[in-house]
Amino acid sequence: IVQYQSLATFCRLLRPGGELRLATDDPGYLRWMLVRATGRSDLCWLVRRPGDWRMRPVDWPQTRYEAKAIEEGRAPAFLRFHKPL
DSSP: OOOHHHHHHHHHHSOTTOEEEEEESOHHHHHHHHHHHHTOTTOEEOOSSTHHHHSOOTTSOOOHHHHHHHHTTOOOEEEEEEOOO
16 A cells, blocks of 8 residues: 555645554565655654654554564554654
8 A cells, every 4th residue: 555656645634743653573574665665755653763654553453463463472663753844
């Protein structure tokens, strides 16, 4: 789902100050998402330290896919981007 065109659509629909959240447990897809999302001038990655993307934020509900990944020994990553005001 994370493609240049879909990110352009998400950014067009996202209000200024709004947040886009992406998650994955696949290291290759994590790199894919980061390359595409961090390359946009209309998105700012909300990260200050490694724990910011390695730990699920408290207001981010766990999905069954995340639970399955953890159970199978895969570490999920949680990416948060915001659209500047």
